[in-house]
Amino acid sequence: MSHDMTSARKTLGIVGARGHTGAELIRLVAAHPALELVFVSSRELDGQRVVDHVDGYAGELRYASLDADAVAAQGVDVVVLALPNGKAAPYVEAIDKAKPDTLILDLSADYRFDSTWYYGLPELTRGKWRGEKKISNPGCYATAIQLSIAPLKDLLAAPPVCFGVSGYSGAGTTPSDKNDPEKLRDNLMPYSLTGHTHEKEASRHLGVPVEFMPHVAPHFRGLTVTTNLYLARKMSREEVMQRFHHAYDAEPLVQVLDEAPWVSAVAGRHHVDIGGFAVSADGKRVVVVATLDNLLKGAATQALQNINRAIGVDEFTAIPH
Ligand SMILES: NC(=O)C1=CN([C@@H]2O[C@H](COP(=O)(O)OP(=O)(O)OC[C@H]3O[C@@H](n4cnc5c(N)ncnc54)[C@H](OP(=O)(O)O)[C@@H]3O)[C@@H](O)[C@H]2O)C=CC1
Ligand SMILES: CC(=O)N[C@@H](CCC(=O)OP(=O)(O)O)C(=O)O
Known part of the structure; x- marks a missing residue:
C-alpha cells in the first residue's frame, strides 16, 4: 500500500x-x-501480544x-467501547473533552435509550443517521427481534411474543452460571x-x-429467536413471505428463507437468517424464526457496518458476505 493510502486510513x-x-x-x-x-x-492482558490471543491476527500490536x-x-479517529454494561460513561466524557469529533461506537446497552446517540441497526435505521458521531450498537437478541417483526409491524393485533435461545458467548467472559459450560451441559x-x-x-x-x-x-x-405474531387480519403464507422479501431482498446481510433456520448454520457467519413463516389455519397467527451469530451480526459485524457508513466507505467494506 502506498504511503498516501496508508495515511488516508482512519x-x-x-x-x-x-x-x-x-x-x-x-x-x-x-483486514480493513x-x-x-x-x-x-x-487490564488483564496488559503487555501481551494480540497474536497470542486472537486467531487470524498477524500484526505486532500488544494489549495495553x-x-x-x-x-x-x-x-484516534474511531473508538469502539466493548466494555460490560454501565462502564462507558467515563470514556465518553474523557474523549469528549480531549477530541469531541472522535467517532465513538458503544457496544453496550448504555446509550441505546439516549436519543442524542444514533441507534445503528442499519437495515432499519440507516435512513435516520444525521451524521451523529456517537453510535450505540444494538443488542444481539434485539437485532433478531426487530428484524423479525418490522415487516409486519403495521398488522399486529397484540404484542409479539419472542422466545430466545442464545449460545453462552452472549454472557461475556465474566464468570457466571450463564457462561459456565459445566452448569450448561445438557441444560437450558x-x-x-x-x-x-x-x-x-x-x-x-x-x-x-x-x-x-x-x-x-x-x-x-449463535442465537435463535422464535416470534409468535397475532395478526389484525388474515394473511396467506405467500403474502407474509412477500413482506419479508420486499423488506430484505436488497440487504446483503439478511437472508429470507422458506424453512425455519438452524443456528448451527449461521455460527461464524455475518448475516441473519429469517424463515419458517408458519401460518395458522385461520390465517391470523404467524411464527417467524431468526438466527444470527451474536458476536457478529449481533455485535462486531453490525458495529463495522455502522463505522463504515460513518467514515464514508461502503457499508459492507471488509464484511465477508
Ligand atoms: N457477547 C455478545 O454476544 C454481545 C455483547 N455485547 C455487548 O458488548 C460488550 C462487550 O461484550 P463481551 O465482549 O461479551 O464482554 P466480555 O465480558 O467478554 O469483555 C469485556 C471487556 O471489558 C473489559 N473490562 C471488564 N470490566 C472492565 C472495567 N470495569 N473497566 C475497564 N474494562 C473492563 C475486559 O477486559 P479486562 O478485564 O482485561 O480489562 C474485557 O476486555 C458488552 O457491553 C456486551 O453487552 C453486545 C452484543 C453481543
Ligand atoms: C446469553 C446472555 O447472557 N446474553 C446477554 C445478551 C448479550 C448482549 O448482546 O446484550 P447487551 O449488549 O445488551 O448486554 C444477556 O441476555 O444479557
Whole structure:
C-alpha cells in the first residue's frame, strides 16, 4: 500500500478488547482497507501480544491497560467501547473533552435509550443517521427481534411474543452460571423472563411493545429467536413471505428463507437468517424464526457496518458476505 493510502486510513482503538466481541472486531479491523488498528485495551492482558490471543491476527500490536484519560490521549479517529454494561460513561466524557469529533461506537446497552446517540441497526435505521458521531450498537437478541417483526409491524393485533435461545458467548467472559459450560451441559437456562433490556430496547426502537423470554444453551455462539405474531387480519403464507422479501431482498446481510433456520448454520457467519413463516389455519397467527451469530451480526459485524457508513466507505467494506 502506498504511503498516501496508508495515511488516508482512519485510526481506530478498541476498549475492552480482551472480550469475545473485542476479539471479533480485532479480526475485522485488521483486514480493513480503510482502518488502522492503533490500540487495544485490556487490564488483564496488559503487555501481551494480540497474536497470542486472537486467531487470524498477524500484526505486532500488544494489549495495553488504558484508563479513560489514557484512551482519550491516544487521539484516534474511531473508538469502539466493548466494555460490560454501565462502564462507558467515563470514556465518553474523557474523549469528549480531549477530541469531541472522535467517532465513538458503544457496544453496550448504555446509550441505546439516549436519543442524542444514533441507534445503528442499519437495515432499519440507516435512513435516520444525521451524521451523529456517537453510535450505540444494538443488542444481539434485539437485532433478531426487530428484524423479525418490522415487516409486519403495521398488522399486529397484540404484542409479539419472542422466545430466545442464545449460545453462552452472549454472557461475556465474566464468570457466571450463564457462561459456565459445566452448569450448561445438557441444560437450558431461562432468565430475565420479563423486562430484559432487549425487550425494552426492541419495544422502544420498533415503536410497538414486544415480549421476550430469553434462555441460554450449551452451544458457544449463535442465537435463535422464535416470534409468535397475532395478526389484525388474515394473511396467506405467500403474502407474509412477500413482506419479508420486499423488506430484505436488497440487504446483503439478511437472508429470507422458506424453512425455519438452524443456528448451527449461521455460527461464524455475518448475516441473519429469517424463515419458517408458519401460518395458522385461520390465517391470523404467524411464527417467524431468526438466527444470527451474536458476536457478529449481533455485535462486531453490525458495529463495522455502522463505522463504515460513518467514515464514508461502503457499508459492507471488509464484511465477508
Ligand atoms: N457477547 C455478545 O454476544 C454481545 C455483547 N455485547 C455487548 O458488548 C460488550 C462487550 O461484550 P463481551 O465482549 O461479551 O464482554 P466480555 O465480558 O467478554 O469483555 C469485556 C471487556 O471489558 C473489559 N473490562 C471488564 N470490566 C472492565 C472495567 N470495569 N473497566 C475497564 N474494562 C473492563 C475486559 O477486559 P479486562 O478485564 O482485561 O480489562 C474485557 O476486555 C458488552 O457491553 C456486551 O453487552 C453486545 C452484543 C453481543
Ligand atoms: C446469553 C446472555 O447472557 N446474553 C446477554 C445478551 C448479550 C448482549 O448482546 O446484550 P447487551 O449488549 O445488551 O448486554 C444477556 O441476555 O444479557
